[in-house]
Structures are given as structure tokens and as C-alpha cells.
Amino acid sequence: MTKITQGKPAPGPGGDASVPAGGMDRVEQLARRIIAANTRLNTIALAAAASLIVLGAWAYTGVAGSLREIRAAGLQTVLDAEINALHLWVENRKAHVEHWAGDARVRRLAGELAALGRREGVSGEALWMSPARAALAEMLGPVQQGAGAVAFNVVDTGGRIVGTQFREYSGRRVNPGNFLAQLYEVFAGRPQFVRPFREQDRVEGARAGAFGRPVVWFKAPVANERGEIVAALGFAYPAEGEFANILNVARPGKTGEAYAFDENGLMLSESRFVQDLRKIGLIPDASGASAMLRVHVRDPGGDLAAGHKPAMEWAALPLTRLAALAVASRGKANAEERHGVLVEPYRNYRGVEVVGAWRWLPDYDMGLTIELTAKEAYAPLVYLNLAFAIILSLLLAAVGAVLWSAWNVRRLKREVGEERVIGQYRIERQIGEGGMSKVFLARHELLKRPTALKMLKPHLASDEIVARFEREVQLASQLVHPNTIEIYDYGRTREGVFYYVMEYLEGETLDRLVDVHGPMPVERTVHVLRQVCAALREAHGRGLIHRDIKPHNIMLCQRGGEYDVAKILDFGLVKDVAGGQSRDITQFQRVVGTPLYMSPERVRNPGDADARADIYSVGAVGFFLLTGQSLFDTTTEHDLTYRILHTPARRASELVPGVPRRLDDLIARCLAKERTERPHDVLVALALLEALSVEHTWTQRAAAAWWKAHRAEGQPADATA
Missing domain, CATH: 3.30.450 (Beta-Lactamase)
Incomplete structure (x- = not known):
């Protein structure tokens, strides 16, 4: 700020006044104007500085809190994945020991050992020398080696080890205060995973490190011919494995x-x-x-x-x-x-x-x-602290940056918010929103054609997500089948926000249609599945696997005077097995897609997908259309994963009478756990569906009547692609 001396003129070099008295008025007026101007500037600067300090403190607190939330979510996600992996492994091992516990020969030999162990005065040596123990060891030895186990044993309901491959353990009792409590669930009829125990805590009188290393046990109940549980069969695996x-x-x-x-x-x-x-x-x-x-x-x-x-x-x-x-x-x-x-x-x-x-x-x-x-x-936070200090030390530059940023924000608002123009497209209204993007109804400035414009949310515009959107556009734009959504254009806004433009559809997604109107008749189901398979025929022919076929990604609409035209949407999870993009963008071992419609091999290995993965999803969609129910009725992700991997899918005919045998068999084949048992090509499924459509025809008259009858119930949903 310029400093002005008031009251007396400023002295000159010789000590006298250097400014004539007549010029004082002009000097003072100029001084007042300078003071007023500087006061206003200083006020603005101080207000801006105060605002920056408050904003900086708020931002610091917010970022620190957000970082804590991100860390919490990240740790929880990793922990959940860890627990799910542990659950899957445990269930697999429990199924293995349960299988052998139910073997007729194992049940007989274990029953003999349990009966021998209950006799008065029978020693551990007698149990060791018994033919039943030797036969059981001979039978289970190769089994445990093949499974990677280091030991097996049979424990009767009193906690006595009546069958083992280690002589020193024969006849001993498991610790009643520790290990026996872990077997109560087994004796109640449920297989059990037993966490690592120190040997002296597991077995009375056992020496430490009898196995040489800690082990985990998988136990299953063994029943006699009357169904009574007489013992527990267990396999031990190295805990370090x-x-x-x-x-x-x-x-x-x-x-x-x-x-x-x-x-x-x-x-x-x-x-x-x-x-x-x-x-x-x-x-x-x-x-x-x-x-x-x-x-x-x-x-x-x-x-x-x-x-x-x-x-x-x-x-x-x-x-x-x-x-x-x-x-x-x-x-x-x-x-x-x-x-x-x-x-x-x-x-x-x-x-x-x-x-x-x-x-x-x-x-x-x-x-x-x-x-x-x-x-x-x-x-x-270290870098955040440094940034905060720099902001405070360069306050004036920060004020300028804030003003420049505010101007840019206003310009961005005018371009995207007020004017609602992106490239050659004028936005009319938002018609959908997902986790990563928003979809708008837009019109080309010259053609006036309605389109759906999908824009990535700016705060999610990481390299990975942008790469996924670009790949979705590039791969989907190769497809020209009428049952695949058509891509018109793509690009970036001036601020670098990615978007692409596709055909605008009015209709109903299959999930909403079934939820609102109930299951489809056989004729309409065949009609829809035939169109989906026809679209996949082109995609598979180009080496593209969709990987996310589900009711939400298939829309029924009216196009060119035709009713019930099926459109496959959302190619965000496409896998190019013919080109150089066969790996998931994320480069991580994570599942992409919707688990309920995901094939077993993709659940095991997210990157393991060929055309038969899409065929499985088509079968799951067909089951949903006919029955109105999900393939597996479960409330937990762990249970769903287990059922996808191990539980045979129900037949549609079990829930809905009148399903043609050929359609029922086709859906069942598509849902086979082993992909070698599914149709090897979508052309096989398409041929069967075309043959079925001759006998079970869904006519345009029937489709038009359905749309007319239900149009009064509400307007069709906009496509969100």
C-alpha cells in the first residue's frame, strides 16, 4: 500500500516544502483515491485470504476424513475378500472330508474302532494293532496324500482317538477344555473346520510339535448303519500351506x-x-x-x-x-x-x-x-500439509488462482450447465445415472435426431475408467447387428470429460418388464432369446465376448414399426479374445460382471471367459424370463458363489408348467457347470431357438397388442445403456 504523509507537505532535499501550496488539493485528492482504491483491494485481499484459510482448514479436514473413509473401505474390502476366499477353501475341504466320512467302508471300519474303544480296558496299543485301524490307514493313506493332508484320525464321541497313523496318539484323548469343544458341532452332524492348536492343547499328554508344524483340521461326522453318529473323521493340513x-x-x-x-x-x-x-x-x-x-x-x-x-x-x-x-x-x-x-x-x-x-x-x-x-x-497427508503451507506462503498467487479457477468454473457451468451444449449435441434432460456415468437425452444440432449421450462423471475420470469407456465405444462400434445398440459418436468436452453418443431407445429392460408384468410366455421368451443370440453371433464372430449379459442389459423396444425388438446394451465388460485386449483393464484379480448371471468358470477366475460364458448367461436370462425368479434364491454373496460353483440349476419346468421340453433342455444345457457340456457355439442355441419359434410363434400382432394394452400403465423407460 502506498504511504502518504498528511498534515504537512513532504520536505524537499533542502528541508523546505517541495510542493507548492496550490498543488496540495490535487495531491490530497489523488492520495485519497489511491487510499480508497488500496483499501478496497486490501479488503478484498484480506477477505480472500481469510476465505482461503477457512477453505484450507475445511479442505484439510475433509480430505483427511475422506482418506480415513477410503482407508476404512479399502481395508474392509480386502478383509471381506480374504474371508470369502477362506470360506470357499473351507467349504471345499469340508466337502472332501464329508465325502469320505460317508463312504460305506469308512463308516464300517470307524464304527468297529469306536465300538472297540468303548470296551472296558482296551488300551491304545490294542486299538493300534486292530485290523480295522490297519485297514482304515491303508485305505485313507493315499486319500490324504492326494489331498495334501499330513494326517488323519478318528475320534469317538467321548473324545478318544481310536484311529490314527501315529502310534503315540492311539488311545489318547483330545483335550476336553479346548479341542473337544470344537468337535461338538461335528457330533451334532455338521462338518467343522478346526483352527490351529498347539499339540499339547489339542491332545492330552502329546508332545509339542509331534507333526513338526502346526496343522488345521477338517472334521466330519461318521454314522453307523442306524444313522447314529459314532465318531468324527478328520484330515489335518499344514497351517503353513x-x-x-x-x-x-x-x-x-x-x-x-x-x-x-x-x-x-x-x-x-x-x-x-x-x-x-x-x-x-x-x-x-x-x-x-x-x-x-x-x-x-x-x-x-x-x-x-x-x-x-x-x-x-x-x-x-x-x-x-x-x-x-x-x-x-x-x-x-x-x-x-x-x-x-x-x-x-x-x-x-x-x-x-x-x-x-x-x-x-x-x-x-x-x-x-x-x-x-x-x-x-x-x-x-504429508503432501497435503506441504501443499497447505505453500498455499499460505503464496497467498496472493492463490487468490489469483482461485479467481482464475472461479472464472473457469463459471465458463464450464455456462457450457455444460446453462447452455447444455456438448460438441454438436444439445442436452435436453437427464434420463439415467449409474455409479460411474450419467446419461442424457440429447439432440444433434443439425440433424435434430434424438440420441442418448453418456458422460463419465468427472471425479471418476481415472486412466483406468476412461480406458474402459473408450474400449466400450471402440468395441461396440464394430458391431452393426440390429439387436445391438448403435454407437454414433464419441469425444471429450473442453475440460477433458469423456462422453459418447448412441441411439436413443424407448422401451423396457427385461428385469423391469418381468418385475412389473410378471414372467413371459414361452413364445415371447423364444422371440427375445433368439434376438439376443443373433446379436451375440455377430459379436462372437468378431472375437468379442460380452461378459455381462443380464436382464438389465437387454431392452425391449419399438424400432422401425417393429414391436419387441431386443437391444443388447452396455459393452463396458467386453473381452476381445481375438485382439490384443484380452486382459481386464484393472490388471487385478477381481470379478467384473453380475454374479447372479456369471458362469462358474468366471467366478473361479474372472479372466477365464469364452463364448460359452455368454451362453451360460443367456440360459440364466431365459430361466428368469420364464419363471420370474432368479436362478439361485440366496441372500449372501458367499452362498451365491457356492451355489453357482456347486449347486445344479433348477429346471424352468419345475417352476412353470407347460415349458416345452426342447426349450427346457436348451436352458439346462446352457446352465451346465462344465462349459464343455454347454452348446459349444451360440449358433447351436440360435438354431434350436429358430426351430422353436416355428412351433411357438410370437407374432407382431401379439406384440403390438401387448404394447397397446400396457402403454396406458405408464410411459416406457428411457434407455440408460
């Missing part, structure tokens, strides 16, 4: 780790930081020393690697905050109380500040956690 591998997969970042623990905080799996634990003395400094069944998840009060020494014995230390919460939730009936996320840093068993997500698994009687060091989790 598949069980540990499942947990080792979930190690986010450079410091993330996943591990399991019991109700005492004892680690049931391996630590990622074994070398550190050896250096700080929590486990022996020897090759092969493990944290599994040795380290308790306790809070040492400080970073052990930095030299901190706990103030008390390790056994007297409290559990970490996460472990304490998880153990406290043990036994609670409400599932919502058995999991949580801690985004505020706490010390882990190494004394390092971490954040984590946890869940107590009552079926396995253990807790599972994902942890990440707070330093890595909140590393972006």
Missing part, C-alpha cells in the same frame, strides 16, 4: 499384513515380519522359527524395533486395541457387533502405529484382521 497362503495374499502396500488369532490373542498364522520378530526376541533367532502359535497379539507400549522395552512381562501386557475388540465380540449374537474398522492409529504387537479392520468368525472360533501401518496409510 493353503491356510497361510490365503492370508498371505492380502498384504496391501509395503507394510500391510493379514493374520488370524484366537480368543487369547495367540497368532494362528504367520507374521509378515518374522525377521523383525527374531531381531527383537519375540521368537527364537533360528531358521524356521515361526510366529504361528507362539506370538500373542499384545500391545508392548512402544516400538520394539526402535528399542522400546515393555514395562512388564509379555504375558501381562494387554491385547492390542483391535484384538481386544475382536475377542470381546466373541459370543455376541448380532453379526454387526462382530466386525469393525479402526482408522485411528493404535499399536500392534510390534509396537508400530497401525490402522486395521477385523472380524470375529464364530464358525471358526477365531478372529481375522488386516493391518497397515499408519505411516503408509496416511502418507498422502
